[in-house]
Amino acid sequence: MPAHPLSDPSRYLPQAIEERWQRHWRELDLDDTPEQGEGEPCYALSMFPYPSGSLHMGHVRNYVITDVYARVQRMRGRRVLHPMGWDAFGLPAENAAIERGVNPADWTEQNIAQMRSQLQRLGLSIDWKREIATCHPDYYRWTQWLFLQFLDAGLAYQKEASVNWDPIDQTVLANEQVDGEGRSWRSGAKVEKRLLRQWFLRITAYADALVDDLPSLTGWPERVRTMQANWIGRSEGAELRFSVVAPDGSAVAEPISVFTTRADTIYGATYLVLAPDHPRVESLTSPEEALAVAAFCDLVTGQSEQERTAEDRPKRGVPLGSYVINPASGAKIPLWIADYVLADYGTGAVMGVPAHDQRDFLFARRHELPVRQVIIPEGSNAEAYLGEAWTQEGVLIESERFNGLSSAAARQAITAAASAEGWGQARRQYRLRDWLISRQRYWGCPIPVVHCPSCGVVPVPAKQLPVELPRDVAFSGKGASPLAQLEDWVNVPCPRCQGPARRETDTMDTFMCSSWYYLRYSDPHCSTVPFRREAVNQWLPVDQYVGGIEHAILHLLYSRFFTKVLRDRGLLGFGEPFERLLTQGMVQGITYRNPHSNRYVAPADVSDPNDPRDPISGELLEVSYDKMSKSKYNGVDPAKVIETYGADTARMFILFKAPPEKDLEWDDADVEGQFRFLQRLWRLVDSCLQRGLTLAPLAVQAPAASEADRELRRAVHGAITAVQADLEGNLQFNTAISELMKLSNAMAGLIEAASPGVAQEALRSLLLLLAPFAPHLAEELWQKLGGDSDSGGDGDGAGSIHRQRWPVADAAALVRDTIPLVIQVKGKVRGSLDVPADADSATLEQLALASDIAQKWLEGQAPRRVIVVPGKLVNLVP
RNA sequence: GGGGGCAUGGCGGAAUCGGUAGACGCAGCGGACUUAAAAUCCGCAGGUCUCAAGACUGUGGGAGUUCAAGUCUCCCUGCCCCCA
Structure with missing residues (x-):
């Protein structure tokens, strides 16, 4: 008769132990952050989640990686801050309000409660006493306070701007939130251009600092640094001024400036193009061209930036009827407008050099403008010119006093001449533009200013913060922001003159809230300042930050910007927030697709994975691993995995299956294999207990002499050395776990023959190495073996394996004859x-x-x- | 088009400095236990030839450097990511 599973001591039943230990750890306050004491501070941080309501595998991977890091650091004697919070403002809550009539705050709180309990089942060593949510007034009060800091520093401003308008979500989007096809990152709608008065943060003022500090981020992936550098897009070039000849032939006082990285091609400039919304278009349009110009401007207004600048589109434009003078050659060249020139990029004007720029070449050919070659490949002659733009460097011809110079030398010489003669100077240019932070939405942090007819924009005084979101609001999902419709809330006295005034009704981009949350964790309940100087300087910069690659530009760039601004305001003692960054790969699910019907099939409906067939038609299915999503039926619910195998198996699997930065293919068979490993550990300890071997202090220490002793010690200390190496530098959890497997395999074969002292050392080391990865099982086995009775004289050691010190390898044990x-x-x-x-x-x-x-x-x-x-x-x- | 990255058994992946390629696991195969199955335990396993011992071959393809190349250099092919 087999024993009842629950009463069978030889079986590992995670469900029976995990909750018990989680309760025990809570009672011990094991995960509290030690504000004082010995040990270097260490800040381990995961990117905080949006509280959508359900935990997915990507979250699990993220938090488990950070948790193992945090646990290892603690065991190595550091004081660890490992917090969690919620990026809680955003559109889904408001959409839920529109669709289901629930209050966004209530909806968000419910989701937070649900996700928190799911997270807690993973056994993460998070200090929940420091939990924050960006939608709580005691948090967003300080987001508003920080906004006022930016305002005071001249880094926040309002501007009438052509903005990305999402027609579905009825809101404005930042450039970063529009994808390569000109679609909203969230709704997928084609973005339109609209002219609105918006709030911006002057991130461009920090463009140089943000680029220049990238090389110092040696703990960041090269890839992320490159992406940020490309996003900022700094280029060195020249600003050149062209004097203007009006349509009637008269000279105009104000010249037009262009930015170019190719000043060496100035003699090849045969026309000049303005953006259709350049402020001088109207005044420089001749009466004959007025109709065509107006029609063209109308056409362009409806297009997104991506549409306008796409390389495969025809380059459309119309002449204005005015002319400019090429400042180098003195030639009179026509002035045009074209869709591919953007008003807010550079000077909103470019010189057309068809011979040496592909886009200009296509434009010139389409509109029959002259092509004038002024650069030839080194060692060739002018005749070699082909019917395409020569965009590379070369030697100058047809350029008067600069003939014969190389492109590089000519750029310097021409820029110097321009400077000396007053028609230009060297200039740096950036692709990065100021950060648009206004959102015409309810569920966000209100921008704390008041518009007064006599005083203008007046900041809400700091002591009146927070400007709270009103709770009772009607959500129709149409038209202006719900806040704008609340007259009671909008109408307030001006803080300066007490006259009637109106509140700003825009809320902030949620990326504002997430640009400083890592500072708040250092003292999350402080009610006098957003963060105390001593507290942030103790814990920050973050030692290890872990999150998805999708934040390589947005969140990580904004956070760096905030940190630098706050440093320059004297509020912080450092200029970079995250010392080391790990961008974890995606968790992908097995995906079955019918190539004929193009329909996805759920794995549960595939009867034989080795011969996957459509359950209806019997057609052969295509197998791939894709990002988990509802529409592909390839998602795996973490709650179900924990229910079946326990949190420890889920943790071990997710760490073992692939290196953390690589994509991970979820595979049930591999999960099963991981579960078997934990069972083997259970049986290994169980068989030791059967033979009376525990971690209790031994009366007599026999000298370790036998061959088995030496071999076992070699395995133990080899494993300690290897795991140590895998956890230093790059976090290689997958190979660390394989070392644990090797050690357990070696112990299974040797421990019976080993002397008690050596066997004890092996058990003890194995469990300590296991503790960060599978905290519940390690604790259970530790306690079963009486590990606390052998806590090595460390008074703090009692109560949990997680208060033990990380084992130290004995190099002598590795020596072989x-x-x-x-x-x-x-x-x-x-x-x-x-x-x-x-x-x-x-x-x-x-x-x-x-x-x-x-x-x-x-x-x-x-x-x-x-x-x-x-x-x-x-x-x-x- | 520009920038970055990757390519190793049936699969996921190992392999500090150039120094025994394939650790660890999954799937597979053989055996033990069992009436049987599951679970567990032991063993085999890159490919080709061979009864075997063994030999040859092998890290996307091609060249090169070296006593020695998965690792370094150049070229090509394919895939992924970012920016256009």
């Missing part, structure tokens, strides 16, 4: 030989030459050359 020496002949491995570990090169050479292997392969000849790599191999070259 003999090692296998590889014998190569002409670089090919021909065999190996056991040799004394401490043999010197000369001895190794002699041993190798005397070996049977050498006899066989050298056929009695003396080798021409012998290479000895001590401890590794001997290569004999005949």
Whole structure:
């Protein structure tokens, strides 16, 4: 008769132990942040989630990675801050309000409660006493306070701007929230251009600092640094001024400036183009062209920036009827407007050099403008010119005093001449533009200013913060922001003159809220300032930040910007928020697609995974691993996995299956395999207990002498060394876990033959190494073995394995008497030989030459050359 | 088009400095236990040839440097990501 599973002590039942230990740890306040005491502070941070209501595998991966890091650091004696919070403002809450009539605040709170309890089942060592949510007034009060800091510093301003308007969500989007096809990142709608008065943060003022500090971020992936540098897009060039000839032939006082990185091509400029919304278009349009120009401007207004600048689109434009003078050659060239020139990029005007710019070339050909070649490839002649733009560097021709110069030399010479003669100067240009932060939405942080007819924009005084979101609001989903419709809330006295005034009804981009949350965790309940200087300077910069690559530009750039501004305001003692960054890969689910019907099939409906067939038509299905999503039926619910296998298996699997930065393919069979490993550990400890082996102090310490003892100690200390190496530098959890498997395999074979002291050391080390990865099982086995009775004299050690110190490898245990020496002949491995570990090169050479292997392969000849790599191999070259 | 990255068994992935390629796991195969199955335990396993011992071959393809190349250099092909 088999024993009842629950009463069978030889079975590992995670459900029976995990909740119990989680309760025990809470009672011990195990995860509290030690504000004082010994040990270096260490800040381990995961990117906080949006409280959508359900935890997905991407979250699990993110938080487990950070948790293992945090637990290892604690065991190594550091004081660790490991907090969690909620990026809680945003559109889904408001959409829920519109669709289902629930209050966004209530909806969000419910979701937070649900996700928190799901997270807690993972056994994360998070200090929940420091939990924050960006939608709570005691948090967003400080977001508003920080906004006022930006306002005071001249870094927040309002501007009438052509903005990205999302017709579905009825709101304005930042450039970063519009994808390459001109669609909203959230609704997927084609974005339109609209002219509205908006709030901006002057991130461009920090463009240089944001680029220049990138090389110092050595703990960041190269990829992310490159992406940020490209996003900022700094280029060195020149601003050149063209004087203007009005349609009636008269000179105009104000010249037009262009920015170019190719000042060397100035003699090739045969026309000049303004953006259709450039402020001078109207005044420089001749009466004859007025109708065509107005029609063209109308056409362009409806297009997104991406549409206008796409390379594969025809370059459309119309002439204004005015002319400008090429400042270098003195030639009179026509002035045009074209859709591919953007008003807010550079000066809103570009010089057209068709011979040396592909876009200009296409435009010139379409509109029959002259092409004038002024650069030739070095070593060629002018005749070699083909029917395409020559966009590379070369040597100047047809450029008067600059003929014969190289492109690089000419850029300097021409810029210097322009500067001396007053028609230009060197200039830096950025792709980055100011950050649009206004949102015409309810569920966001209100912008704390009042518009007064007599005083203008007046900041809400700090002591009146927060400007609270009113709770009772009607959500129709149409027209203006719900806040704008609340007259009671909108109408307030001006803080300065007390006259009637109106509140700002825009709320902030949620990226504002998430640009400083990592500072708040240092003292999350402080009610006098957003963060105390001593607290942030103690804990920050963040030692290890973990999150998805999708934030490589948005969140990570904004956070760096905030940090630098706050440093310059004297509020922080550092200029970069995140010292080390790990961008974890996606979790992908097995995806079955019918290539004929183009429909997805749920894995549960596929009866034989080795021969996947459509359950209806019987057609062969295509198998791939894709990002988990509802529409592909390929999602795996973390709650179900925890229910079936326990949190420890989920944690181990997710860490073992792939290196953290790589995409991870979820595979049920591999999860099963991971569960089996934990069961083997359980049985290993169980069999030790059966034989009376525990972690209780031994009365007599027998000297470790047997071969089994030496071998076991070698395995133990080899594992400690290897795991240590995997956790330093790049966090290689996958190989760390494989080392644990190797150790457990070795112990299964050796522990019975080992003496009690050595066996104890092995058990103890295995469990300590396991503790960060599978905290519940490690604790259970530790307590079963009576580990606390052997807490090594550390008074703090009692109560939990998680208060123990990380094991230290004993180098002496790794020493071997003999090692296998590889014998190569002409670089090919021909065999190996056991040799004394401490043999010197000369001895190794002699041993190798005397070996049977050498006899066989050298056929009695003396080798021409012998290479000895001590401890590794001997290569004999005949 | 520009920038960045990747390519290793049936699969996920290992392999500090150039030094025994394929650790660890999944799937597979064989065996033990069992009436049987599951679970568990033991073993095999890159490919080709061979009864075997063994030999040859092998890290996307091609060249090069080296005593020695998955690792370094150049070229090509394919895939992924970012920006256009």
